[in-house]
Amino acid sequence: MKISNRALSGPASGIRHMFELAKNYDNVVNLCIGEPGFGTPNNIIESACEALHQGHTKYTSNAGVLELRQALTEKLAKDNNIFVDPLKNIVVTTGAGEALMLSMLTLVNAGDEVIIPDPCWPNYYGHIGIAEGVAVPATSYEKDGFALTAEAIEKVITDKTKVLIINSPSNPTGAVIERDELLKIGALAKKYDFMIVSDEPYEKLIYDGNEHFSLGSVEDMKDYVITVNSFSKTYSMTGWRVGYAVGPESVIQPMVKLQENLSSCVNSAAQQACIEALSGPQSAVDEMVAEYKNRRDLLVNGINELPGFSCMAPKGAFYAFVNIQGLGVDSARAAEQILEEIQVVLTPGSAFGKAGEGYLRISFASSTEDIEEALKRLKKHFI
Numbered sequence: 001m002k003i004s005n006r007a008l009s010g011p012a013s014g015i016r017h018m019f020e021l022a023k024n025y026d027n028v029v030n031l032c033i034g035e036p037g038f039g040t041p042n043n044i045i046e047s048a049c050e051a052l053h054q055g056h057t058k059y060t061s062n063a064g065v066l067e068l069r070q071a072l073t074e075k076l077a078k079d080n081n082i083f084v085d086p087l088k089n090i091v092v093t094t095g096a097g098e099a100l101m102l103s104m105l106t107l108v109n110a111g112d113e114v115i116i117p118d119p120c121w122p123n124y125y126g127h128i129g130i131a132e133g134v135a136v137p138a139t140s141y142e143k144d145g146f147a148l149t150a151e152a153i154e155k156v157i158t159d160k161t162k163v164l165i166i167n168s169p170s171n172p173t174g175a176v177i178e179r180d181e182l183l184k185i186g187a188l189a190k191k192y193d194f195m196i197v198s199d200e201p202y203e204k205l206i207y208d209g210n211e212h213f214s215l216g217s218v219e220d221m222k223d224y225v226i227t228v229n230s231f232s233k234t235y236s237m238t239g240w241r242v243g244y245a246v247g248p249e250s251v252i253q254p255m256v257k258l259q260e261n262l263s264s265c266v267n268s269a270a271q272q273a274c275i276e277a278l279s280g281p282q283s284a285v286d287e288m289v290a291e292y293k294n295r296r297d298l299l300v301n302g303i304n305e306l307p308g309f310s311c312m313a314p315k316g317a318f319y320a321f322v323n324i325q326g327l328g329v330d331s332a333r334a335a336e337q338i339l340e341e342i343q344v345v346l347t348p349g350s351a352f353g354k355a356g357e358g359y360l361r362i363s364f365a366s367s368t369e370d371i372e373e374a375l376k377r378l379k380k381h382f383i
């Protein structure tokens with residue numbers, strides 16, 4: 001059977017490659033992971049169990065249950081300064097991943113260009129490829145703390161540019177784009193007439209007094225921005241698969257229509273649990289963020305003691321993007337050697353795009369014990 005070009009065109013995952021290699025070793029410490037090392041808070045789990053017993057076992061509306069969209073409307077007003085109508089401007093999706101996919105399917109025709117940060121979460125290439133768009137990387141640099149700039153974006157704008165994806169705080173670099181720079185980026189969307197998809201699943205994982213700013217909150221950007229977010233990282237709910245997209249009715253409603261054919265709706269009990277996540281106590285989120293900050297500091301200080309390694313403290317998310325240019329090998333080889341020799345799994349920067357070469361992504365979502373053990377092995381090996 002000849003499979004479709006679409007299925008064939010997906011890029012090979014450098015992250016999966018490391019996971020596959022790691023299966024050949026015992027006693028592996030994995031700092032490759034992109035999901036929280038905490039369980040989902042109990043009040044959320046309990047509300048899902050209750051919801052199942054109460055009969056939340058049926059299809060919901062394509063856009064998501066209204067009560068959840070209403071809770072999201074309040075959250076968006078309070079946290080993001082975004083004011084929307086739950087009946088028109090929100091679609092609940094299977095994670096931010098599906099919200100991004102639906103955005104591409106709604107906005108992109110074959111051959112349209114979509115600008116993405118380089119380095120970036122590699123799934124953007126997949127989403128754009130499935131929509132038959134063309135991914136156009138805009139480079140972010142270590143000298144700017146890896147924050148993508150309007151200047152870098154403007155260099156790659158063409159008359160085929162249809163969408164720009166931004167991601168702050170960033171996976172894989174932890175960079176946070178400052179408000180002023182975001183406003184400059186927004187001005188480009190108006191000047192050249194393209195949409196911005198702002199992927200914000202790490203909005204709460206932000207440290208040292210840095211602030212998250214949603215471009216979708218700017219009054220005259222409302223028609224230009226789709227804000228994408230998720231319950232995965234904030235509430236340690238990766239496996240529940242709930243996210244959402246917020247934006248102009250003219251884009252969100254076609255996404256709702258596509259949702260009917262993709263999955264009909266998001267899991268009903270999981271949507272109920274998300275209402276509890278938003279309306280219940282937020283102390284678990286604060287505790288997780290404080291713990292991530294401790295783990296970040298432990299990791300960054302340890303890494304900076306290693307010859308050939310250097311690393312800025314990331315402002316957000318739970319990834320350190322570590323410069324290994326001093327080692328004299330490319331990032332894929334460096335990650336493989338580290339796995340072979342000391343059984344620590346790290347992700348080569350090249351898995352996130354060309355501009356990631358010369359770096360390794362190290363996740364501090366893992367436990368403190370795993371970070372300590374990895375540092376012990378790295379120090380023994382490299383010092």
Ligand SMILES: Cc1ncc(COP(=O)(O)O)c(C=O)c1O
Nearest residue numbers: 034095096097121171230232243
């Ligand atoms: C930048 C970024 N966007 C979106 C997602 C997707 O998150 P989810 O589909 O779990 O909501 C991830 C997951 O790692 C991510 O790192």
